[in-house]
Amino acid sequence: MKRIAVLTSGGDAPGMNAAIRAVVRTGVDKGWEVFGVRHGYAGLISGDLLPLSARDVSGVIQLGGTMLGSARSLEFKTEEGRRKAIRSLSERGVEAVVVIGGNGSQTGSQALCQMGFPVVGVASTIDNDLYGSETCIGVDTALNIALEAIDRLKVTASSHQRAFLIEVMGRNCGYLALMAAIAGGAEAVVIPEVDTDPEEIAVALRCGYERGKPHALVVVAEGAEYNAAGLARYFEEHKERLGFELRVSTLGHIQRGGAPGAFDRLLATRLAAAAVEELERGVSGVLMGLIRGEIVATLLADVVANKKALDLSLLELAQVLAK
Numbered sequence: 001m002k003r004i005a006v007l008t009s010g011g012d013a014p015g016m017n018a019a020i021r022a023v024v025r026t027g028v029d030k031g032w033e034v035f036g037v038r039h040g041y042a043g044l045i046s047g048d049l050l051p052l053s054a055r056d057v058s059g060v061i062q063l064g065g066t067m068l069g070s071a072r073s074l075e076f077k078t079e080e081g082r083r084k085a086i087r088s089l090s091e092r093g094v095e096a097v098v099v100i101g102g103n104g105s106q107t108g109s110q111a112l113c114q115m116g117f118p119v120v121g122v123a124s125t126i127d128n129d130l131y132g133s134e135t136c137i138g139v140d141t142a143l144n145i146a147l148e149a150i151d152r153l154k155v156t157a158s159s160h161q162r163a164f165l166i167e168v169m170g171r172n173c174g175y176l177a178l179m180a181a182i183a184g185g186a187e188a189v190v191i192p193e194v195d196t197d198p199e200e201i202a203v204a205l206r207c208g209y210e211r212g213k214p215h216a217l218v219v220v221a222e223g224a225e226y227n228a229a230g231l232a233r234y235f236e237e238h239k240e241r242l243g244f245e246l247r248v249s250t251l252g253h254i255q256r257g258g259a260p261g262a263f264d265r266l267l268a269t270r271l272a273a274a275a276v277e278e279l280e281r282g283v284s285g286v287l288m289g290l291i292r293g294e295i296v297a298t299l300l301a302d303v304v305a306n307k308k309a310l311d312l313s314l315l316e317l318a319q320v321l322a323k
């Protein structure tokens with residue numbers, strides 16, 4: 001192996017820069033040339049590659065976002081787009097790519113592998129919905145950002161005896177919402193994996209008040225059937241009967257832009273360095289993820305074929321702890 005490339009794709013996640021840095025420095029340590037691809041798969045198609053030295057990745061480990069830029073490329077989903085990408089890589093003599101990203105990005109990795117180009121993926125998405133890694137790069141930081149918001153909302157909610165809906169990201173996965181609800185001490189949580197009856201939410205909030213709680217917080221996953229706007233509408237329409245006025249805070253992209261904490265910096269560094277080691281051993285078509293505290297390579301074919309399950313016993317725990 002002489003030349004490899006690294007790219008970040010899909011939604012940026014805190015820790016991506018630490019992963020880029022680890023790919024570059026581990027590769028340089030082996031005497032390889034490392035190229036950074038700008039703007040994800042779009043840059044792969046247009047040949048937007050830049051050589052990266054160990055110095056080029058100085059001072060980025062503590063930064064959120066991605067120094068290479070990211071994108072969601074529709075063209076790469078076509079076979080012709082992927083052919084163009086392989087052509088760009090071959091023209092520069094690049095022999096393998098490390099793809100740092102989540103579900104969509106690793107589907108792209110698998111498609112490239114199936115066309116014969118070596119790829120190793122690195123599990124990175126704040127949604128934590130990627131099969132092959134119990135925790136992905138960015139999740140811990142995003143969760144801490146959500147918690148900071150929840151803690152603050154609890155202070156103001158308690159001062160006014162108010163009820164709040166806090167919507168968190170996660171696409172179709174309730175992981176961030178569920179963990180934020182448990183760690184933030186919310187009165188209720190709404191996730192896509194479980195049907196929600198707004199009437200039950202009203203009961204949970206009322207019971208909380210009756211038990212003497214000064215606030216009522218509901219963490220809502222953006223992908224739930226009733227997202228925050230939908231729930232607020234329901235409560236507004238049945239205001240007289242339910243007796244609640246709900247205020248809504250949508251955290252949105254604020255969760256994604258933070259500086260990575262220690263956990264994400266270390267996870268990103270370990271997964272990315274392991275990706276380069278796999279390439280050196282001649283392995284490709286795998287995703288590097290964290291399973292039971294170990295760095296594990298899972299076949300990309302399995303990653304794209306399986307849906308990661310959310311541990312619903314944690315939902316019961318959230319309900320018990322809301323007492």
Ligand code: F6P
Pocket residue numbers: 010011102125126127169170171222256
């Ligand atoms: O996949 C990460 C994520 O932040 C999701 O939680 C969210 O639904 C989506 O990306 C938002 O995408 P975009 O930044 O393209 O609006």
